[in-house]
Each structure stands twice: as structure tokens, then as C-alpha cells.
Amino acid sequence: MLDESNVFIKKFIFALSGALGLLSQRISKHHQRVTHICLNLANKVKLKHTDKTTLFYSALLHDIGAFSSQDKLDIMNFEYINYQPHCEAGFQLLNKVEILREAATIVRYHHDNWDGVNNSGLNKDAIPLLSQIIHLADRIEVLINDQEEILAQNKRITKRIVSLSSIWFNPILVETFQKIASRKIFWVGLMPEFVDTIVNEFAPEDERKITIETMIEIAHVFAQVVDYKSHHSRTHCSRVTEIALKLGRGLGLSKSKLQKLWISALLHDLGKLSIPDEILDKPASLTYNEYNIIKMHPYFTYRILIAIPGFDEVAQWAFFHHEQINGGGYPLGVDADNIPLGARIITVADQFSALTEDRPYRHKLSSDEAIKIMEENARWQMIDKKILDILKQIITNKK
Numbered sequence: 001m002l003d004e005s006n007v008f009i010k011k012f013i014f015a016l017s018g019a020l021g022l023l024s025q026r027i028s029k030h031h032q033r034v035t036h037i038c039l040n041l042a043n044k045v046k047l048k049h050t051d052k053t054t055l056f057y058s059a060l061l062h063d064i065g066a067f068s069s070q071d072k073l074d075i076m077n078f079e080y081i082n083y084q085p086h087c088e089a090g091f092q093l094l095n096k097v098e099i100l101r102e103a104a105t106i107v108r109y110h111h112d113n114w115d116g117v118n119n120s121g122l123n124k125d126a127i128p129l130l131s132q133i134i135h136l137a138d139r140i141e142v143l144i145n146d147q148e149e150i151l152a153q154n155k156r157i158t159k160r161i162v163s164l165s166s167i168w169f170n171p172i173l174v175e176t177f178q179k180i181a182s183r184k185i186f187w188v189g190l191m192p193e194f195v196d197t198i199v200n201e202f203a204p205e206d207e208r209k210i211t212i213e214t215m216i217e218i219a220h221v222f223a224q225v226v227d228y229k230s231h232h233s234r235t236h237c238s239r240v241t242e243i244a245l246k247l248g249r250g251l252g253l254s255k256s257k258l259q260k261l262w263i264s265a266l267l268h269d270l271g272k273l274s275i276p277d278e279i280l281d282k283p284a285s286l287t288y289n290e291y292n293i294i295k296m297h298p299y300f301t302y303r304i305l306i307a308i309p310g311f312d313e314v315a316q317w318a319f320f321h322h323e324q325i326n327g328g329g330y331p332l333g334v335d336a337d338n339i340p341l342g343a344r345i346i347t348v349a350d351q352f353s354a355l356t357e358d359r360p361y362r363h364k365l366s367s368d369e370a371i372k373i374m375e376e377n378a379r380w381q382m383i384d385k386k387i388l389d390i391l392k393q394i395i396t397n398k399k
């Protein structure tokens, strides 16, 4: 049951941070690896426990403000200098969530250079220490080449980092890194096969459970990350959620089911973070392969959400939001008997929102035009007619 959440904050944030790496293999472990490097540095400089905890969450979410595929790839370039927008956007997003306020500030300065000339106006020790640690860890991580054997990279990476000591990085942290880099086990821990387990194992202790309200706040943040990715649907996830909740209330769902619906609707398109923008924003029809990539997104959503304890239903409803009653949907093609009510609600809310929003290949439709198309869809058993009827009532009452 979600209403008395049993989920650790740690587990929740760790699972969702996985969504930030969905785009490509190169970035798939970026946040986890940066966290691993940060935790090693934190232990060596003997950070106190509360700072280590803040560092952990900040590192897991540090690039949350890089929205487009291009942004995500650009910031992986070691020499890239236009880092300011994603730092500021990350700050703005995380600052909305009470338990992430401190992390928000750390994220804001995570590319500030030690010797100054930063947009923030900060330099040297005026830059928060945790931001300095993430900055160093982040640049170490982008130097890793997954095509090359990991232990062989120590020399090259260390040399590059040392050359920027006192320029980009705090010299004390660079010295600390050199000590860590001399241990093979540190490098082995960066291998994509191991890094998740190791980060979980060495994560600072944090026995706090997450409240439903905070889950919803954080889900809102991730819904925005999905919405900001595309130029054409900046409010899609929040509109789907608003409509889904109205439908849920109209159908008399219990408080606990409505809470699940809330989170599931906010996060239903999380898997879209795996789709390159040139496919998502393509103004022409998609090729067979491109359409296959689109069809995978509910599965990615599921993989991220199912890792959170108690999220079986939340994950399944989101997973099935492109399934159809007649079995003709994607990605599974499951039929009426296997599509739960929560998923059917999200499907109807999703279709109505999508039809009434601009898309690269068409202008937005009016409510009446959208309903007409959806009535046709209901006739072909693609969506649930009972839920569509409630949507029609909601729209009529609004008029």
C-alpha cells in the first residue's frame, strides 16, 4: 500500500536517477559512477555524515537539468564550457522539493572552476565543497572510455586531472583523487557491471522513509524533465495527470488508488528519456526502426519504476499506457482481460492530452475534434468506452 509508504528515500531517488541515463550507453551509468567517485572522495576527506548524504543525492541527480539529447551529450565532452544552463535548470527543479533543497544548491555550482571566472561569481573555497567534489568526480567520469580496459585508463585520466589542479579543481581534492586512483579496486568499481551494486553498498546510511507527498513532488520534477525534453509537449505529463485524476475520482477510486494513479500518470512517459530528440520531434512519418524505438518507451518506464518497493501497480499501469483493449497496442499487445483500470484511465487521459497538444506533424485539435477521434477509437475497442464517457461528462461540465 502506498498510503503508509515503506520506501526509503535512498531507494526511491536511486531508482529514478536511473532514468537520467536512458538515452545512450555512454551516459547510462554517468550518475552512478559520479556518485561512486564522490563517495570515495568523501571518505578520504572525512566528510561528516549529513554532508555525505547530501553529496549522495546531489551526485545521483546532478545533471537532471540537461533536458535535450544534445544537452546530455554536450556535457559529456570534457572541454565543454556552456554548462551553466543545466546547472541552473537542475537547481530550479530540485529546489521545489523540500528534502532536496540542499542538493539543489550543490547542483547549481557543480561545474564552477576553482580559479573563478564563473557565472556564479564564486571561486576557491566560496564554492560549496560538495559542488567542488561533484565537479571533479564528473570530469573524471567523462574521461572514462568504455571501449578501453578500465585499469589501463588510470594514468591518462590522472594526468589530465592533475594538469587542471588549482585551475578547474581544488588542489587538495586532486591530491585526494591521486591517492584513490592508486587503488585498483576503485577503478573496478567504475565498471558498468558493478557500479550500481557498489554505490548501493557504500551509500551513506539514511533510514528516512519517503512520504507520499514527497514522492508526488519528486514525481512532478521527473515529469517536468520528460516534458522539457521535447519542444512540443511542455505540459504533457502534468495534463495527463490532471485528467487521469479527474477520471479516477469520477470512477470512485479509493484514496490509495488515486495516489498510485497520481504517481503513475506523472511518470508514465519516463521511458521517453530513452528516445533521441530527432525521433521525438521528427516532423515527418517515422521509419520502421524509429517507430520501434518509440514503442520501447513504456518498457523503460516499467524497468525504472518496478525497482521501487511497493510500486508493482504504479509500474504496471504506466507500462500499459499504450496497450489497447483489442490487443493491438504496444509494447506487449495484451488484451482486455489483462489491462487494469488504472492503465485504462492513463490511456484515455494520455490520448486526449496528446490530441489536444501540438505535435511536430500536426496542430493541436479542439476538444470536440479529439473526442470524435476517441469515440471512433472506442468503437474499435482501442480504448475503454466507459472511461471515455466519463471524460465527456467532465468536458461538458467544464463548458
Ligand SMILES: [Fe+2]
Pocket: 062, 063, 075, 083, 086, 110, 111, 138
Ligand atoms: Fe553537469
Ligand SMILES: [Fe+2]
Pocket: 030, 034, 062, 063, 075, 138
Ligand atoms: Fe555530469
Ligand SMILES: [Fe+2]
Pocket: 268, 269, 297, 321, 322
Ligand atoms: Fe507514452
